[in-house]
Amino acid sequence: MAENINLTVDRSNVELTKADFVSDQMVKWCPGCGAHAILAAVANVFPKIGYRKENFMMVSGIGCSSRFPYYVNTYGFHSIHGRANPIATGMKVANPHLSVWVATGDGDSMAIGGNHFIHVIRRNVDINIMLFNNQIYGLTKGQYSPTTPMGMVTKTSPQGTIEHPFTAGELVLGAQGSFFARVVDTDVKMMTEVMFEAARHDGTSVVEIMQNCIIFNDKTHALITAKETKDEYQLKLRNGEPMIFGANRDKGIRLNGTQLEVVTIGQNGITENDLLVHDQYQQDPGIHLMLAKMAPPKYPMAMGVIRSANYPTYDDMVEMQIDYAKANSKIKCMDDLLNSGEVFAI
């Protein structure tokens, strides 16, 4: 599984296991919080990636999500609210041999850190962002966030919010994101697979995790997680495969004119051949954006890797410019610089 991984990051020469990443810290998320499952997925995926365990770097901002670095045994940095992304950028550019992971939330990355979020994506720095989206401020006990559905009553919106929520995927693709995936905290298997793909992607990868906050926003993702409805409302994307969903796998997505449309296979002459086939690697983000925007109840929610397009990464280009300058400049050391240009002896 580990063949296609980025060669810049040093590889482990021993087989690693989950135990290599278990931290000695007590996990302090609320019992039943979706974050526990995310931690389980990360513990699954890190040993599989094949990097030296010392080369993993976990960075976070502030919020429930941001306790994450304490719970994995890697180098870790629990920073300040909203700033994990620029910190991670500095780390990766300073040392491209690190595999840098960011644990952040909807408030951390889309409110206070919104500016940094779009810019790290725009630069395509090779880091992996796990965006815990529980549509609420958990750590401060229940205020609305930039992804809280409009109209929802929270502690700071007693009559319901009057704000239009962000869709994370739309923001990521609008910022020219090269990788965007969506998973739900109830599906550890899918999380594991998707995080592996995120690690494998060269460039900024954003994995939005629809996370349940059992205390302040329980069942906010119920339509896509409840046994009775999840199959009807989750479209699990697989590259190269037609977009089929539904408990009976009889529903699909086709492009009708300029819009996506939910159709039933076998009705009105619709066959599998009429459905869109997922191409996560295509450069044009048009269909990816439509997929990212699909939301229940009209549509199923697209899950899995929505986009993973190849572009040069910021950190690679930094190294290329430095290599070029080193090879072509006459100034090789500080003494050279001090004595360059207009110098005269007295």
Next chain:
Amino acid sequence: MSETKNVLVAEDVVVKFVGDSGDGMQLTGTLFSDTVAYDHNDLTTFPDYPAEIRAPQNTIAGVSGFQVHFGSKKILTFGDLCQTLVAMNPASLKANLKWAEKGAYIIVDADLFTDAYNEKAGYKTNPLTDGSLSEYKLAAVPMISLTKEAVKHLEMDNKSVIKSKNMFSLGICLYLYSKTLDHAIKHIDSKFAKKPQLAELNKTVLKAGYEYAEKSPIFDTIFQVNAADVEKGNYRNIHGNQATAWGLIAAAEKAKLQLFLGSYPITPATEILMELAKHKSLGVKVIQYEDEIAGICGAIGASFAGSLACTTTSGPGLSLKSEAMGLAVITELPLVIVNVQRGGPSTGLPTKSEQSDLMQALFGRNGEAPMVVISSSSPVDCFYKAFFAAKIALEHMVPVILLTEGALGFGSELFRIPKMSELPEINPPMATPNDPDFKPYRRDPETLVRQWATPGTEGLRHRIGGLEKEDIIGNVSTDPLNHEKMTYYRAEKVARVVKKIPDQELYGDATGDLLIVSWGSTQGSVYSAVRKLREDGYKVSQAHFSYLNPLPKNTEEVLSGFKHICVCELNSGQLVNWLKMNFNKHDYSQYNKVQGLPFLKSELLAHFTNLLKK
């Protein structure tokens, strides 16, 4: 040289070139200052740009200037009043006449003193003829006409010809100060190597200006400034911001680390960012981030990852960085924060200099977050203080604020080029791979410094962050006594940096009637005033502080030698209160100026003399 001229030997002189933004005064000034430097005079230069990028032509707002202070002695200031003012249009004369000494040469392009331009500059009558300049030596030179006349034979286009008139004024000044044309000619030849016609044009005009001055009876007195008695060595002219950038690169090389800058453009600090972006061949990594906060946060990330990490800014940017500075304090990571101070508050006076961020540097963070604060006192000193700030940050695992000033950043000075081997070593406390005893907050008992274990190092995985950490172990801790202990450690760790800080020096005797305290860019002007008073027999000394936190260990002793202490600052009184907080048994007064302008020697002299008479 004509025999009818008086030659006056001068110890130091100030020449100021002013004109419209498009008149090429920066180039004229630079060529003049390079010439005097080649002629072994000591010098400083100070440019004065308009705040607007494209201000309306021939208006006061569009005036651009360049001041050169040079001499046969050590030059310590940018100069108060000038002895020669070259003003290329009415607006520049109007804006700058107040900086000319009575009796100074005022050299103007008489062709531009038309009714329309005079009016645009705010003159009701023509200043060249209304007698208002009678106390000066006015040289009303029809520069455009003379330039055209001189290059008629070259048959060049009118625009290029008019543009070259700044070379006419340069020729006059080089003659006036007994300098040769050699350097200027060399520069023109290399600048226009691919355009020989333009080279010829500029050289012809330059020579015409020189010959004009030689023949003109107005210039009956010319000046001779002898070579300065400076230490032998290789020299160059350097701006403060460039010097800061170079000091940081030098420190990274000494420490054998990569230099990382996270920054965001802001006047007057942007030149440091631009300068560092040029030096990729030395491995310098620069990210121009999306904002000031990201700039410092990126630097903190790079610091954890093992770089010499820096961020550069000016006042408003420092405000934005406050929270992250606290993060650097609590994570105990090395970081250099350069603040090129400007007039505040808020956007304030972006292009003017002030010393008003000292209190912010000392205290401007939530919680108790002490930081090392260092200042530089001249453009060249920016190199050494940036180097030292980096050395302290790296060896003590602390963020350090370096306070420079807009005037220092833009100003230039003659720089004796050091050899890298002359600079001190820098030894960061790197942790040993697989050290079984490694703990993130275990400290050196002497310095209280923790070790630097960078990601990737085998066997040292650990976590740091903004939450309070347990002593030694580094786990998150809300234990009350632990917090108190860690607060004490962070303060004491900064306090113990004092061992690396040189003792406070004094200019003058160790005891006396009056001690003048200064810091930052005012060193030279205060020194000049104190020296004059000492020559007149007064018992006055100067203590110029560069290390503001911690203050040098002999500070109390230095202050104790004097009956009265006067603290001079370009703010409304910040160092004076910091000193009062720390050393409260002395008799202090303060002398301040908050005009975005430097102290004049004359105003300092007047104030100190008053104090001494009391």
